[in-house]
Each structure stands twice: as structure tokens, then as C-alpha cells.
Amino acid sequence: MTPTWLADAIFYQIFPDRFAMSARIDTPRHLEQWDAPPTQNGFKGGDLFGAIERLDYLQALGVNAIYLNPIFQSAANHRYHTHDYFQVDPLLGGNAAFAELREACHARGMRVILDGVFNHASRGFFQFNHVLENGAASPYVDWFHFKDFPIDAYSKDAPNYEAWWNLAPLPKFNHANPRVREFLFRVAEHWMREGADGWRLDVPAEIDDDEFWREFRRRVKKINPEAYIVGEIWHRADRWLKGDMFDAVMHYPFTRACISFFTDADEPTRELTRGHSYGDIAPMDAPAFARALEETLAWYPPEINFAQMNLLDSHDTARFLTLARGDASALTLAWLLMFTFIGAPTIYYGDEIGMLGARDPDNRRGMEWDEKKWNVGLKDQVIKYCVLRKKYSALRxxxxxxxxxxxxxxxxxxxxxxxxxxxxxxxxxxxxxxxxxxxxxxxxxxxxxxxxxxxxxxxxxxxxxxxxxxxxxxxxxxxxxxxx
Structure with missing residues (x-):
């Protein structure tokens, strides 16, 4: 069974370093200017206390669920390079900040979904660093897939260990190791006990082991049967959606159809989408668009469709308004479709005020909090569509x-x-x-x-x-x- 609350959910995705900065973290920091173009490695200083201070804003929009990009200790601004899975990054306010955010959200009837990076760790992860220091003598040598020693983790050549996309900073876990599996399950259990309402799973298809995900689900659902487990799968995902692994996936086939129908889907748009796993973008007419939507609905049972995380863009894609080359009508039409379609609508932070952004890192700009720079018309549309969706059960x-x-x-x-x-x-x-x-x-x-x-x-x-x-x-x- 999928969580009963999903049909009523309206998600808002927050990239923590870029959403809101509070004055509650006073550690001296060298930060990238908030409104400067984002760089690959720069930190802008957003934190979870800042998100707490903006909950009135989110509630006024009408959203009732937050999806947070990774929050655990890391040396990367996006925090997909995890150092410590049991510690919220101190730059985000540490564990106390998450506890306060969770309590504040739950008091408002809002749920909080965490981003789980269980395929790979980082060079700063303790067990990997232990092997880096001790080589084959380390008791953690079987936590990863090493080809030979000494480990070459910092040269510009391909690493001599398995890594996600062959990137040295992202050593891939050895999921066949029972100790690794148990460690990752304990991470999932820990944060469920800390009040998280579910997990968005990063690149779960890379863990080519169905029993791993079945056990993950058993552990998570034992603590909270209403927890949401949503996978980052960019294509048809029957394998994971049979009721024993994930509740739903991020609905990128829906994204692709919306780009193809509501934007011009011309060469400049296609150039910004190349390399993404939702496939080639090409102009669609209404019959093709209808077929695309109906096809995705036919893939899965109704309860899966009602739990899908529908989205127009994310931290991994160019923003929809940029793909539409600033045409606000494309975005408002796509929103209207998303808010009246089957599945949970998701807003990527800043889309509601007209923020632009091309490929990463440009799509991860600092949230614009100067209201004079907002497209208020877009924001009003989001509010209107949230009200509409909540008003009629048929839309949910x-x-x-x-x-x-x-x-x-x-x-x-x-x-x-x-x-x-x-x-x-x-x-x-x-x-x-x-x-x-x-x-x-x-x-x-x-x-x-x-x-x-x-x-x-x-x-x-x-x-x-x-x-x-x-x-x-x-x-x-x-x-x-x-x-x-």
C-alpha cells in the first residue's frame, strides 16, 4: 500500500544551501555572494533555520510537503558527497536544526522527505578514508570495490575503485557486504525515528539488488507504515513499483511530455535537455500529448499513479521557464495540467516567482527574496492552483x-x-x-x-x-x- 496522504500532497523542493539563510549560524564563513551566479563548488550559506523562517511563505503558497535535497555532513554544496550519515551538516545548523524544522513542519501539517544517497559515499566518509590511510590492511577494505593499492583518489585519472559515473569523489558502496547493508538500513531507520516522513532515493537503479530495496522498505515501513519511498528513476519503473520496493518515482516521463507540448521544444530547448535521462525532446501536438499521458498511466496500478511525484524541473534539470525561454504562459499551462493531473504536484524552489536557470549549477541560484523582483503573477497562479486542487476531491x-x-x-x-x-x-x-x-x-x-x-x-x-x-x-x- 502507498501512503494515504500522497493523493493530497503538494510538494515543494528545497535545495538547502540556496533557499534561505538565517542569522542563527554565526560561524565565520567564506561564502559566495547570495545573488551572484552560482559556481560548481561555491557555498551560499542557506540553512535549515532559514527554511523554518520561511514556512509561513510556503504555507501561504499552499504546499503541504517539503522534499529536501541532502542535508547530511558533506564537503559539497549539494551534499550528495556524504561524510557522515548521522549528522546534519553544521553549515545547515546540525541535528538541532533538522529537529526544529521537523517539529515546525509537523505542527503545520506539513511533511518532510529526506534525500537518501545510498549508492555511494565520499572520499571524506570515515570508512573510505580509513582505507585511504591504511590500504589493504584496513578492516573496511570490503566496504567498497577497490581494484588495487595504493588508492588513487585525487589524481585526474580514473580512480582505481568503482565510483558513480567513474567520479573519484563518489566511491560506490559494496552492497553485497552485509555490514554495508546493515549500516545503510540503520541510517534509514535512524532518520525515520527522528521524524522524517520518507525518503527520496538518489540513483537507486545503480543498486542492482532488489532484495536490498525490499529490506529497505521493510525497515522503513515497520517504523512508519505511512512513510513515502520515492525513487529517482527517469524512465518506466515497473521493476521497483510492484508494492515491495518503492511507493512511486519522480515522474520524469511526465516532465518530458510537458516540455514537448507546452514549450516550443526547438533546438535551443533541446540543447538544454540533452544528456538527461528523460530522453530526446521533440514538439508534440495534443493527440501525441494525450497518448503520452495515457501511456504513463497505463504503466502502473492506480494507487501508484496517485502517489507519483509529478514535476516540471528539479536540481538536475534546467528550469522549465528557461526551457520555455521566459514564456510564462508555458509554465502556467503546464502547472495547470500538473495540478489537475493524477499524482502529487511538485514545485522546485523559486519557480513560483519566475526564477530562471539553465544547466547545473545555474539552476541552483540563491532564492530571490526581494519581492520587487518577483513575478507576482506566477506566484498568484500557484496559490490559485493549490486552492483548486484542495477544493475538489476529484482532482486528487x-x-x-x-x-x-x-x-x-x-x-x-x-x-x-x-x-x-x-x-x-x-x-x-x-x-x-x-x-x-x-x-x-x-x-x-x-x-x-x-x-x-x-x-x-x-x-x-x-x-x-x-x-x-x-x-x-x-x-x-x-x-x-x-x-x-
């Missing part, structure tokens, strides 16, 4: 039906009991008048009313006839029965 738990897909105009319905919600999206740059077949859902003479306007339509001969859509416009219609 209802079935999905494609109603019409022609050219660049797409309409679908979400239906649950007496609630029927119809969403119409015009991704073209021309006005459209759409005939939407609804006979499978609504009887003739049924009235539907638009959210956010006084527009009404009556079902006649099984259709909503000539529904007007401006260029790059989306509308949401609700049956009067549902509104009552």
Missing part, C-alpha cells in the same frame, strides 16, 4: 479521461462520484473554439461553471459546444452538482 482521487485532443488544444476530465472537473488547455498561439464531448460523464442539460470567471455552459447533445479559449489559455469547468 478521481479517474482521468481524455475528452478531446486536436492540434494544440487538449481537454480532459477528472471524475469522482458526483464531482466532474473538465480542464481545457490551448497550447497554441491562436484563439480556439473547442467542442468537448462529455456524454460519458454528464447528462444533457447539465450546467458547468468556470472557476475564476462567470462563464457557464450547458451540455447539449452530449457536448459542451464552442468553448472559447484565448491563445495560451487554460480553463477549468466544474459541474454544478460538484459545486454543490
Amino acid at each position: 482521487r478521481g479517474e482521468f479521461k481524455t475528452l478531446s485532443a486536436q492540434g494544440k488544444v487538449f481537454a480532459f476530465a477528472r471524475h469522482l462520484q458526483n464531482e466532474t472537473i473538465i480542464v481545457a488547455l490551448n497550447a497554441s498561439r491562436e484563439t480556439a473554439a473547442m467542442d468537448i464531448p462529455v456524454s460519458r460523464l454528464l447528462e444533457d442539460a447539465t450546467r458547468v461553471k468556470a472557476e475564476w470567471s462567470n462563464e457557464e455552459h450547458i451540455v447539449r447533445a452530449g457536448h459542451l459546444w464552442r468553448v472559447p479559449l484565448a491563445a495560451r489559455e487554460g480553463k477549468v469547468f466544474v459541474s454544478v452538482t460538484a459545486m454543490q
Whole structure:
């Protein structure tokens, strides 16, 4: 079973070093200027106390779950190079900061998901460093995959041990070693007992051992049956979604479809997406987009689909607004689709105020807190869509039906009991008048009313006839029965 709360979740992804800086950490630090272009290795000084101070902001947006990029002690600003899995990085405020953040979030009904890096460690990880110092004589020599000695961990050549993407700073664990497995399971258990609400798993496909993940799930769910386990898998993921490993995955096939339909998906856009595992980007019309969405829904049972982490971008991709070359209408249309689709919508920090960012590290800029520089219109849209999703159960738990897909105009319905919600999206740059077949859902003479306007339509001969859509416009219609 997947967690019952996932259908109601609206996630906000925080990259801790870049989200918010507090005055509660007074250790002298040499930091990169907050508003300067981010560099690969620079630290800007965001911390978990800063995130606590911005919870009012997040709650006002309407989000109710936070996904944190790694927070454990590390020598990297992104903290995917873990030194100590049991210590929150002191630059983030240490363990006390996480405890305070957890309590503050839970008091607001917000959940906190941690990022688990269990495929590889770092050169600063104690057991690896022990082997670095002692060579083959170290009792930890079987924690990793060494080819020969002495270990060459700092030359520019390929390392003489297995490492993620052959990168020397990221030595890969030997997951066949029972002591390694037990260590990693204890890490997962420890932070569950500390109040984390689940794990986002970094590159879990690299751990090619299903029994490892089955035991991981057993350990985590024993502590909290409602814990969320979501894997970073960029493609179809049946192997991990049979109920014995993950609850869901980050839904990058959804991301790819949205980029292809709502942006121009031209060469500049494709150049920014090359090298990412969601595959090649190419322009999509509405029929292709509908097929792509329906295909992803057909991959998995409904309870998996309702638990999926839907997203438009992340710390690993260019920001959606940058892929759209600043076209805010592309982002608002994609958001409307995401907030009315099956699965949990996810906002990457700063997207809601119009932040831009190309490839890493540019997509990890310091959060803009100067409100004069915000795109307030975008932020208002996010708030509006959060309210909409919370208002109608059909948007969170209802079935999905494609109603019409022609050219660049797409309409679908979400239906649950007496609630029927119809969403119409015009991704073209021309006005459209759409005939939407609804006979499978609504009887003739049924009235539907638009959210956010006084527009009404009556079902006649099984259709909503000539529904007007401006260029790059989306509308949401609700049956009067549902509104009552």
C-alpha cells in the first residue's frame, strides 16, 4: 500500500544551501555572494533555520510537503558527497536544526522527505578514508570495490575503485557486504525515528539488488507504515513499483511530455535537455500529448499513479521557464495540467516567482527574496492552483479521461462520484473554439461553471459546444452538482 496522504500532497523542493539563510549560524564563513551566479563548488550559506523562517511563505503558497535535497555532513554544496550519515551538516545548523524544522513542519501539517544517497559515499566518509590511510590492511577494505593499492583518489585519472559515473569523489558502496547493508538500513531507520516522513532515493537503479530495496522498505515501513519511498528513476519503473520496493518515482516521463507540448521544444530547448535521462525532446501536438499521458498511466496500478511525484524541473534539470525561454504562459499551462493531473504536484524552489536557470549549477541560484523582483503573477497562479486542487476531491482521487485532443488544444476530465472537473488547455498561439464531448460523464442539460470567471455552459447533445479559449489559455469547468 502507498501512503494515504500522497493523493493530497503538494510538494515543494528545497535545495538547502540556496533557499534561505538565517542569522542563527554565526560561524565565520567564506561564502559566495547570495545573488551572484552560482559556481560548481561555491557555498551560499542557506540553512535549515532559514527554511523554518520561511514556512509561513510556503504555507501561504499552499504546499503541504517539503522534499529536501541532502542535508547530511558533506564537503559539497549539494551534499550528495556524504561524510557522515548521522549528522546534519553544521553549515545547515546540525541535528538541532533538522529537529526544529521537523517539529515546525509537523505542527503545520506539513511533511518532510529526506534525500537518501545510498549508492555511494565520499572520499571524506570515515570508512573510505580509513582505507585511504591504511590500504589493504584496513578492516573496511570490503566496504567498497577497490581494484588495487595504493588508492588513487585525487589524481585526474580514473580512480582505481568503482565510483558513480567513474567520479573519484563518489566511491560506490559494496552492497553485497552485509555490514554495508546493515549500516545503510540503520541510517534509514535512524532518520525515520527522528521524524522524517520518507525518503527520496538518489540513483537507486545503480543498486542492482532488489532484495536490498525490499529490506529497505521493510525497515522503513515497520517504523512508519505511512512513510513515502520515492525513487529517482527517469524512465518506466515497473521493476521497483510492484508494492515491495518503492511507493512511486519522480515522474520524469511526465516532465518530458510537458516540455514537448507546452514549450516550443526547438533546438535551443533541446540543447538544454540533452544528456538527461528523460530522453530526446521533440514538439508534440495534443493527440501525441494525450497518448503520452495515457501511456504513463497505463504503466502502473492506480494507487501508484496517485502517489507519483509529478514535476516540471528539479536540481538536475534546467528550469522549465528557461526551457520555455521566459514564456510564462508555458509554465502556467503546464502547472495547470500538473495540478489537475493524477499524482502529487511538485514545485522546485523559486519557480513560483519566475526564477530562471539553465544547466547545473545555474539552476541552483540563491532564492530571490526581494519581492520587487518577483513575478507576482506566477506566484498568484500557484496559490490559485493549490486552492483548486484542495477544493475538489476529484482532482486528487478521481479517474482521468481524455475528452478531446486536436492540434494544440487538449481537454480532459477528472471524475469522482458526483464531482466532474473538465480542464481545457490551448497550447497554441491562436484563439480556439473547442467542442468537448462529455456524454460519458454528464447528462444533457447539465450546467458547468468556470472557476475564476462567470462563464457557464450547458451540455447539449452530449457536448459542451464552442468553448472559447484565448491563445495560451487554460480553463477549468466544474459541474454544478460538484459545486454543490
